[in-house]
Amino acid sequence: xxxxxxxxxxxxxxNTVVRPENSAAVRKGVPESNEPRMLRYQVAxxxxxxxxxxxxxxxxxxxxxxxxQAVRNGMMAILADGMGGMSGGKEASETAIxxxxxxxxxxxxxxxxxxxxxxxxVRADKIIxxxxxxxxxxxxxxxxxxxxxxxxxxxxxxFIYLLRNGRLFRLNHEFNIVHESYLEAIHNRTxxxxxxxxxxxxxxxxxxxxxxxxxxxxxxxxxMDLYVGDIVMLCSDGVxxxxxxxxxxxxxGKKSTDEMCAELDRCINEGAEGxxxxxxxxxxxxxxx
Amino acid sequence: xxxxxxxxxxxxxxxxxxxxxxxxxxxxDGEIFIVADGLGGHxxxxxxxxCIVRSMLEAPQPDGSVPPEKWLEDTIxxxxxxxxxxxxxxxxxxxxxxxxLAVTGGRAYWANVGDSRVYYFHRNDIEAITEDHSVAFKxxxxxxxxxxxxxxxxxxxxxxxxxxxxxxxxxxxGCSGHAxxSGDAFVLCSDGVxxxxxxEEFLIDLLKSSSAAxxxxxVLMRLMERLPSNNDNLSLITVRVL
Numbered sequence: 001x002x003x004x005x006x007x008x009x010x011x012x013x014x015n016t017v018v019r020p021e022n023s024a025a026v027r028k029g030v031p032e033s034n035e036p037r038m039l040r041y042q043v044a045x046x047x048x049x050x051x052x053x054x055x056x057x058x059x060x061x062x063x064x065x066x067x068x069q070a071v072r073n074g075m076m077a078i079l080a081d082g083m084g085g086m087s088g089g090k091e092a093s094e095t096a097i098x099x100x101x102x103x104x105x106x107x108x109x110x111x112x113x114x115x116x117x118x119x120x121x122v123r124a125d126k127i128i129x130x131x132x133x134x135x136x137x138x139x140x141x142x143x144x145x146x147x148x149x150x151x152x153x154x155x156x157x158x159f160i161y162l163l164r165n166g167r168l169f170r171l172n173h174e175f176n177i178v179h180e181s182y183l184e185a186i187h188n189r190t191x192x193x194x195x196x197x198x199x200x201x202x203x204x205x206x207x208x209x210x211x212x213x214x215x216x217x218x219x220x221x222x223x224m225d226l227y228v229g230d231i232v233m234l235c236s237d238g239v240x241x242x243x244x245x246x247x248x249x250x251x252x253g254k255k256s257t258d259e260m261c262a263e264l265d266r267c268i269n270e271g272a273e274g275x276x277x278x279x280x281x282x283x284x285x286x287x288x289x
Numbered sequence: 290x291x292x293x294x295x296x297x298x299x300x301x302x303x304x305x306x307x308x309x310x311x312x313x314x315x316x317x318d319g320e321i322f323i324v325a326d327g328l329g330g331h332x333x334x335x336x337x338x339x340c341i342v343r344s345m346l347e348a349p350q351p352d353g354s355v356p357p358e359k360w361l362e363d364t365i366x367x368x369x370x371x372x373x374x375x376x377x378x379x380x381x382x383x384x385x386x387x388x389x390l391a392v393t394g395g396r397a398y399w400a401n402v403g404d405s406r407v408y409y410f411h412r413n414d415i416e417a418i419t420e421d422h423s424v425a426f427k428x429x430x431x432x433x434x435x436x437x438x439x440x441x442x443x444x445x446x447x448x449x450x451x452x453x454x455x456x457x458x459x460x461x462x463g464c465s466g467h468a469x470x471s472g473d474a475f476v477l478c479s480d481g482v483x484x485x486x487x488x489e490e491f492l493i494d495l496l497k498s499s500s501a502a503x504x505x506x507x508v509l510m511r512l513m514e515r516l517p518s519n520n521d522n523l524s525l526i527t528v529r530v531l
Contacts, residue, residue, distance in 0.1 A: 162493075167437070169489055173510055182513035183506060191509060191523060192303035193516040222413055222472075222496045 039148050039226060040066060041075055042286040044257035046264055050238055050277030056082030056089035056138075057236050057281040058097045062104055073109050074146030076100070077283045081139040081158050081236040083208060084278075088136040092128045096138050096209050099124040109146060114219050117142060117153040121209065121217040125155075128210035137210025140217065141172065141234045145285065149223035150232065156208045159240035162224075163231040163252045168245050172218055178202035230287040231260075238280030243267045257284045291392065291469070292531040293320055296501035298509065299524040302481055303516070308334030309479050309524040314346040319393035321345070324405050324524045326479040328384040328451060337383035337453055340375055344368035351393060358398045358462045361391050365400055365460045369452045376453055384453035387460070388419065388477045390528065397465040397475070402458055403451045405524075406483055408476040408491055409465065415492055417463060421480075422450035440484030473530040474504075481523030482508070485515040501527040 043064045049055045059079045063070035080096040082089025103120040107113070121140055128137055139156025152160055154172035162169045173179060177199065185195040207215055226232075231252045243251075243264060251263035264282055301307035308327035313320055325341040327334025345368050351360040365387060376383045386403025399407040404421040420426060421439070424447035428434045434442055450457045476491050486508055494507035504527045512523070 164489070167487075167489075169487070169493060171493055173507065179510060182510050185513065186298075186506060186509045189298070189300045191300045191512060191516070192520055193518045194303060196513065218497065220496050221499055224493070224496055225413055 036148060037289060038071060039145075039228065039287045040289060041145055042257050042288055043075075043077065044261050044284045046239075046261035046280070046282040046284075048238075048265065048268065048277075048280050050268075050279050051275075052084065052277075052279050054090060055279050056084060056093055057238070057279045058082070058090070058093035058138075059234075059281050059283055060097050060101055061283070062101055073104070073107060074144050075285075076104055076142060076144050077232070077234055077285055078142040079140075079158055079234045079236060079281055079283055080209065081156065081238070081279070081281070083137050083139075083205070083210075086132075086136040088132045089138065092132060092136050092138040092210050095128050095131065096124045096140050099127055100140075100142050104144075113144060113146065113151045113223070114153075114221050117144060117151060118216055118219050121153045121155060122214055125209050125212065125214060129212035132210055134210070134212050137208040139205070139236070140209045143232060143234060143285070145226070145232075146223075148226050150226050151220050151223050153217045153219040155217040156205055157203070157237050157240075159233070159235045159237070161233045161235070161248065161252075163233070163249065164227070165229070166249065166253065168249050168252075171220075171224075175205055175207035175218075176202065177204050177206060180206050226287050228287055228289060232285040232287075233282055235282040236278070236280055238278035239264060239268065239282045242277065242280065252284070257286050260284050291319055291395065293392070294501045294529040294531055295320070295322065296505045296527045297322075297524075298505050298526070300522065302522050303519040304522055306335055307522045308338055309481070309522040310335070310338040310342040311477070311524040311526055312342045312346055313526070316391060316393040317350060318395070319391065320528075321392075322390045322475070322477055322526050322528060324388045324477040324479055324526060325452075326386040326403065326405050326481070326522065326524065328386070328448070328453075333379070333381050333383045334385065336375070337372055337385040340372045340383070341368045341385050341387050341452055344371045345387075345389065351391075357391060357393055357396070358400075358464050361389060361398050361400050362460055362462050365389065365402065365452070369402075369458050372453045373455070382453075384451045386448070386479070387452055388479075390475050390477055390526075392469055392528075392530070395468045397469050397473075398462065399464070399475075400460040400462045402460045403448050405479045406477070408478075408488070410474040410476075410492060410495055411465075411470070412472070413492075413496065415488055416465070418488060419461065419463065422461075423448050437487060440480065445480070445484070469530055471530055475526075475528040476508075477524075477526040477528075479522065479524045481521035482512065482525045484521070485512045498529075501529050504529070
């Protein structure tokens, strides 16, 4: 009888992050309390107008200073990029931010967080659609940090990144023409680079806040566990399309969140004189104790 | 009665012929899922992988006379024997990998030969991943290359085990070691998928998904962003325990 071996099981945790102190992986002895040690968050933001005539990105942090509210209800980082070339981009992005912030005050932290976040995005969509008649809108990236976990909703082409152990992961996907083409190729079972014909309007958004579709945004249906050392970055495409992932990794590897922002700003602007630069916004959240 | 939401996807990718096969079948209080990748460079890779998947799905069901992990190992060995018969009858070199998952009696059992993989996700984390039988994976294990570089390494196609030969075909078998729960999930895939998708990205996309099909869509969209023009065949099975 052959021996059944378990040597093929690769424990990914062998080379991953330090986990919260009381997790089974690192607990030693009998803990004094069964309560997990709560992460704290160091935050910073970067914003610039680029070469555009006005700033149409908006952003907010809620409960970023910590305290009882943050422990009970969580902390939010929200970013919206008003769509240039359409009317009311700034008004749309500001309205999206204020809608999410307002709804967040009434969230039930013990309820269904993904549904509450999605409902806020849908409500913002309706408000902006009514305001602009479908002729304008914005992207949305909103992250809620609660009890060592993260939830997000996303629509449009802003970016949500996670840096963990020096490795960068894009958490959300883009709602644009080229990604619709990818989905069509997948559903046709033709998964190859040749199956998608690229077009000049590849980057045009197919879904945004204010399009009036009421379509459900992309979201985490189940929360993502966070660990000390994790860094989450939300950014508009004015950052994501102008900075390579290696540059993002290098920037987020800086010691402080302020230095991270300074490095990103340098990457965007250094040597870019005379070149087009979009509005740019980045929100950085570093998980610590 | 354990229930599953699963989705099976296979495609020729950027090649003329799809030499991957994938399938699923019922087991006592469970299911079996199989991915097989016929080796290019050997004639009839598609025939080889098809033989493996069919043989395993047509195998006698586990009846409790042997432990489930032994049943799974025996089933793979029997499929290997059938492939060897076919190879001899047609006088052609036919080889294939296999990655198989059997969920039965409340537990999960998996096995692999070659570099097709099984991933197990439990309580919002990656619980286990099979180890490839390849030169590139050995280089990763020795620290010569990082895990992210396995799919890009020049030795990535060098397999140390495969089905269809007289030797070097022993499956590695593993099990969950605990009861499978609602919310648990699995991925089976050929190297045409994992070459372009990192381990954590399977988990991220699982956490965004309400169905196995949606999970597969998210994973495959990442793939589409990264493909070269002549990408390999690819097979992906996503399984969610309801």
